[in-house]
Amino acid sequence: MSAYVVRRLLGLLPVLAAAIVLTFAANQFVPGDPVTVMLGDQGGNVELEQKLRREYGLDRPLPVQFADYLAKLARGDFGLSFRYPSVPVTQVIRDALWISPSLAAAALVLALPIGISLGIVAALRRNTLADTGIILVLVAGLSIPNFALAAFFVWIFALKLGWAPVAGWTSWRHAVLPVALLAIPAAAYLARLARTFMLEVLQQDYVRTARAKGLPERLVVWRHSLRNVLVPILTVCGVIFGTLITGTVVIETIFNIPGLGRIAIDSIFARDYPVTMAIVMLFTFFYAIINFIVDVLYGIVDPRIRISR
């Protein structure tokens, strides 16, 4: 087991490396540059511009810059922020670190039971009004863009009903609308999958065996079928978590939440490369962690894929 964990963590290295190279390259291809942004209305000051470039090492050739970045990274040094002069990147993102993954995890935890039960109910009542109704809701949940739904939710639940604050990040109540908004498309997606998988499982021979044994429908569905539905659902949980993490970028911007998502957006606009790089690496890392957890759970749910002992 511990050998397995080590192997998985080593497997993470090439993924992180690819993320680093791609983000570094993307930063260079995006128009605009950090020094121009930093100077703001002092844009014409050539002397100051050159001084800043030298200070941040931006006057050196790109490969040198990259090598330098890697060398520092290897020592655990993420560099200094461009936007907040002489503030280390770690300090910029430290307070925000857990906000995005927490929002995404909360949304996933909320979406899983709702999505799975909706999907299973739809499958059990296949081709009835209930099934059609659920499918309609799912299509709506999947196809309405999140930012549009966010505006609607703020209007209804924050402004009209006053159940939740409009924006900000001072109490747990500020998380209610963002988590709900993240969870809706995830739940809809999960429900659609659960419905499909359940319909398939109900056709299986072992379900017929369970019925032939005289098991009540409750056990046929919730014991013999559900677990078999959970196996493929688990597989997609990693992917869903990935979309949720990236979804926080939009949601945090809308609700003015100081999480990684919003800092990512801010740093991209400010051409604050070191911060952008760090956040992309973190997102990659979270994604890998979730997939690792999924793989471990996979082995618990399905004995056929137990991790080699």
Next chain:
Amino acid sequence: MTAALELSRLSVSFPGQPDRLRVIEGIDLAVGPGEVVGLVGESGSGKSVTALAAMRLLPSVARIDAGAVHLGGRDIVGASRQELLRIRGAEIAMIFQEPMTSLNPLFRAGFQIGETLEVHLGLSRAEARRRAIELMRAVGIPAPEVRVDDYPHQLSGGMRQRVMIAMAMACRPKVLIADEPTTALDVTIQAQILQLMRRLREESGMGILLITHDLGVVAGMADRVVVMYAGMVMEEAPVRSLYAMPHHPYSRLLLKAIPRVRERADRLNQIAGTTPPASRFPSGCRFHPRCPDAIDRCRMELPPLETMPDGRKSRCWRTGEAGLPSMST
């Protein structure tokens, strides 16, 4: 003596265009206590639908249009869901063709056996497990104390079928329906499973309805044979007399289709044509388009399943005639 299982005039239909399709029609079939009845026919003849109807396990779109299913003297066609749950797995049990897919891959073998006991006899999980080990030993699974915790994928095909049998036997049912129980197994394993079923039948006195298209299996196992074709019973006879002298042309051709070592032929004997689907069952006798003995009457009128003086039954207008084309070798 009352039969353990008796189907009388059982008809089942499935949705179709424009009308519902009668997949089996007026099936009469009885299995006595301790008796093995072979139900024989080609794929699509309605064998499995008959079995599922006897278990009241037909898919929800299927409908029992007429007839009765007597289990220990009681008709279960009108039984409520609750009653059926009590009956299934306790009074009548079933094993299936595919031991590979008939067990749930996510639960331990012993648990799946014990589940039946928990549900029907109210045993605790621990008691059920202990009984499951005994049952596994009784069906010849070596080291059952270890195997009880195996998952299906850790067991071979033969072992899985033994687990299925242990599960079916758990509550000592009066009737066991075995739907092609050996078709998916190696020949040597086949023989072992049949031997096991024979032994359990003798020990428990349950009746077995053995569904198969393998006439060799029937010859070795069954006391009586029911031959089905296109959703109807064509012939019924004790196994020896059927093999010695089949009355129905279809039975004759079926038996002739078994290759024999002594008469090595250049071509294998086959029955011309294919089994019609339920949407295109022919008029008159359903076998007439493929029957070498067919006369005009066969095309027009459906022959009844007639009981002969010797107690055998055959559904053919020409039963008893000599020198028919199907009799030539």
